[in-house]
Amino acid sequence: MTGSKTLFEKIWDAHAIRVSENGESLLYVDRHFIHDGTSQAFEKLELAGHGVRSPHKTFGTADHYVPTRNGLDGLTDPARRAMVLRLEEDAKRYDIRCFGFGHQHQGIVHVIGPELGLTLPGFLLVCGDSHTSTHGALGAFAFGVGASEVAHVLATQTIWQARPKTMRITLDGHAGVGVTAKDMILHIIGTIGAGGATGHVIEYAGSGIEALSMEGRLTLCNMSIEAGARAGLIAPDDKTAAYLKGKPFAPSGADWDHAVAHWQTLASDGDAAFDREVRIETDNISPTVTWGTSPEDAVPVTAAVPDPQGEPDAERRARMIRALDYMNLKPGTPMEAIAVDRVFIGSCTNSRIEDLRAAAEILKGRKTRIPAMVVPGSMIVKAAAEAEGLDRIFAKAGVEWRDPGCSMCVAMNGVDVVGPGERCASTSNRNFAGRQGRAARTHLMSPAMAAAAAVAGRIVDPRKPLPGGA
Amino acid sequence: MKPVRKIHGLAVGLEMANVDTDQIVPARYLYRNRSEGFADTLFHDMRSDPQGCERDSFPLNAPEAEQATILVTLDNFGCGSSREHAVWALVDAGFQAVIAVSFGDIFRNNAHENGLLPVVLEEHEVMHLLQHVKSGPAKLTVDLETQRVRLPDGTCFSFDIDSAARENLLLGRSKIDATHSLMSTIDAFEEAYLGRHPWSE
Known part of the structure; x- marks a missing residue:
């Protein structure tokens, strides 16, 4: 009409x-x-x-x-x-x-x-x-x-x-x-x-x-x-x-x-x-994580790293092979078997109060096994989180509580950087090669999944019970 | 801005899709002033390994590629970050045109503003061009006036381009000057708009 x-x-x-x-x-x-x-x-x-x-x-x-x-x-x-x-x-x-x-x-x-x-x-x-x-x-x-x-x-x-x-x-x-x-x-x-x-x-x-x-x-x-x-x-x-x-x-x-x-x-x-018009059944969506160097390389956390040999398109197959090489991953590896070196919770994607609450819920009463940092999105978010005591939950879990900024999402301040070859579980938006630091490897995920990864030292399905907790 | 009309030069191929602007210029170089130039940052981490040694396999490292003015690549070139530095690095390194199956929207707009011609061709046409440059940089002509890409053997592909962008590129004109001549129209619009949407003031 x-x-x-x-x-x-x-x-x-x-x-x-x-x-x-x-x-x-x-x-x-x-x-x-x-x-x-x-x-x-x-x-x-x-x-x-x-x-x-x-x-x-x-x-x-x-x-x-x-x-x-x-x-x-x-x-x-x-x-x-x-x-x-x-x-x-x-x-x-x-x-x-x-x-x-x-x-x-x-x-x-x-x-x-x-x-x-x-x-x-x-x-x-x-x-x-x-x-x-x-x-x-x-x-x-x-x-x-x-x-x-x-x-x-x-x-x-x-x-x-x-x-x-x-x-x-x-x-x-x-x-x-x-x-x-x-x-x-x-x-x-x-x-x-x-x-x-x-x-x-x-x-x-x-x-x-x-x-x-x-x-x-x-x-x-x-x-x-x-x-x-x-x-x-x-x-x-x-x-x-x-x-x-x-x-x-x-x-x-x-x-x-x-x-x-x-x-x-x-x-x-x-x-x-x-x-x-695109239709997506929300019921069919699982907790999702990326395996490669493009945000489109997303799979359910319960899935395995895909095999390029199963990809019919030659160009896409070549891109998958390059991504797997960069990420140092083998096809068929369960996503949950991938060990990570550090965790970043923050960025314009996931640094708001609700994101920090979701991370805190997982971290409450638990200890992290790997270095992890939470970077609130703003001074207002920081103050709200501290008023709720989230900063103390993070500190007790061994997570660093920082000041607001883009931080490790884009690694531009020169100090919040993922080291070469390191694997980071990140709540940010881009898993591009070198995005979080030269030769850094990024897996994109939700704040809850990132918090669970900090506790487990590997990628885990945040729906599964973790040891400990309060 | 230098006008773009006919580019007759060497083309080099980068047979990859989704080359994001973080690959084109890594974020750690973005703080430079424009006048310092970005040529040395172009594809920095793809060109060389972390020890600083150039990777022989990277097509732009071929000695003849130094003279290249046309880049041929696949889908979604320049996706990701809005950094205009990606275009500056290409321009500073001597590139005048990029031919791809598709471009990131912001990259394409940034290219228009800097006299870099983004050319969209069909995938089979791009594959034909990539074949042409497979063994190394090879001659190619990109003509913005006739909207054609021509190979030395006479093979021709025509391309579409947004007519406003075409005109600005041909004239070497930046939008900011054109808009300034419309200031009274903008003022009148604003007054009426803010009357209807006072909370925007």
């Missing part, structure tokens, strides 16, 4: 300033985030001789390069330290609000946006980071851009985009015990592939999505980019509004009522058409 629109189309149309002769749209940007990897965009802006058009619509925070212990002294490399300080200098020069190192609102940009109420339903939001798709969990059209586009947004508060196609992924049914949003998204990427949604914006729908908490939805949308999607969105509902109410930067008073009334109109119309 004409006139029916998807959630994405409603947001797109509301932000389209004009369409160029060659079909690109100039879109208005409600919210822009910058971080301590944005210096080259400011360089570009200065070279082009432009200023910042709307400084109050951009917010900054330090996350990529920050140390996670010993304050700024924990950042030993002067070049990296300069990146953290450069953000604050650039922000100050252009009158941009910045939650720099040590600020009570500092944290991973994709954690603080939603938790401060800076990310709102219906917004068009960009950031120079691919995991900006995270913010779509609140019903915003949010996507990552490169340095040139960051400079463009700073100068004009707009962005040119070719209209992406739409894809709906419907998850109906109930998630089984021990199955989290992380397992769902790893399962989805394993099903559609690392390039499966390229050129598309995904809308996640269905009873399996409605049942997810906001934290779970943020985890799910976060990894949309790992399927190649431009963005991932979930229609705002009562949970979204309840999550946002009272947040420091969320609207209040009459503005709040108007905003909520508007958000209620955003859901896709019942008869709106999508370019592609």
Whole structure:
């Protein structure tokens, strides 16, 4: 039916300033985030001789390069330290609000946006980071851009985009015990592939999505980019509004009522058409873990490392062989027989309070056998976890409790790095070769599975009873 | 930005899918200023082993590959992180075009902004080109005006490209300048938009 629109189309149309002769749209940007990897965009802006058009619509925070212990002294490399300080200098020069190192609102940009109420339903939001798709969990059209586009947004508060196609992924049914949003998204990427949604914006729908908490939805949308999607969105509902109410930067008073009334109109119309439809039975999803060097290399934790000889496609077979060689794994090895050297719980995917609670539930009264660290997503998450006593549970289990930042997900601060050849059970989003450190080996999983791996010293099904516990 | 029209040069093959931007430039090099250049970081950890010895098996390590201006690769090239450094490293190393079965969306946009031409061909066409460069870098012509890739034997493949990106590449124009001429349109839109969505202010 004409006139029916998807959630994405409603947001797109509301932000389209004009369409160029060659079909690109100039879109208005409600919210822009910058971080301590944005210096080259400011360089570009200065070279082009432009200023910042709307400084109050951009917010900054330090996350990529920050140390996670010993304050700024924990950042030993002067070049990296300069990146953290450069953000604050650039922000100050252009009158941009910045939650720099040590600020009570500092944290991973994709954690603080939603938790401060800076990310709102219906917004068009960009950031120079691919995991900006995270913010779509609140019903915003949010996507990552490169340095040139960051400079463009700073100068004009707009962005040119070719209209992406739409894809709906419907998850109906109930998630089984021990199955989290992380397992769902790893399962989805394993099903559609690392390039499966390229050129598309995904809308996640269905009873399996409605049942997810906001934290779970943020985890799910976060990894949309790992399927190649431009963005991932979930229609705002009562949970979204309840999550946002009272947040420091969320609207209040009459503005709040108007905003909520508007958000209620955003859901896709019942008869709106999508370019592609994918259906996933939530009941069929198991706790999921990766074996290779692409997020699509995902299998149930109860499965074994796949055998490339069973892969009919020659190119894919070659890629599997390369991945197995890099990961030093043999086909047929049960995933649960893989010993790990260290555990990282954190990242913009899984560092929110609910993630830390899930890890703490496993770690309570147990001891870890291998080095493990928990890096909260923000100062707010850190304070909340400490108020609940989660930090003490981690300490008793022998797990390091750190300060917020991207940390070992991207290994950019130069100290939170997985060593060469080491195997890391990680709650992050990318198992790319060298991502967590040169020659590092990454297995992606949920916080509960990572915590269980820390106790067992190997990959384990978090549904099975572990020894000890309280 | 240098305009892109016709690239007549040596092509080198990288027969891999899902080459992510962490492979193109490892994160530990990202803090450099743009002016310092990124050529030496291109495919750094694929090119050399942890001891710093170049891997003979890596196609870009062939002596003739130093002159290459065209890269031929498979699906989903440049997926992952949004780092524009991946494009800068390719440009700084002399590449003017990348031919692939598909690209990561952000990488493709970043390429457009830096005068690097991303060319999408059908898988069988890319396989034909990879065969052409199998024994080492070989000549190839990529013509943006006619939207064709031509082999020395006359074999031709045509490609589609977003017309806005094509125009900007041909003119060597960055979007930021074009947009600045629309500022009054943007101001008017903003006023009306914020009237309807005051909580966005």
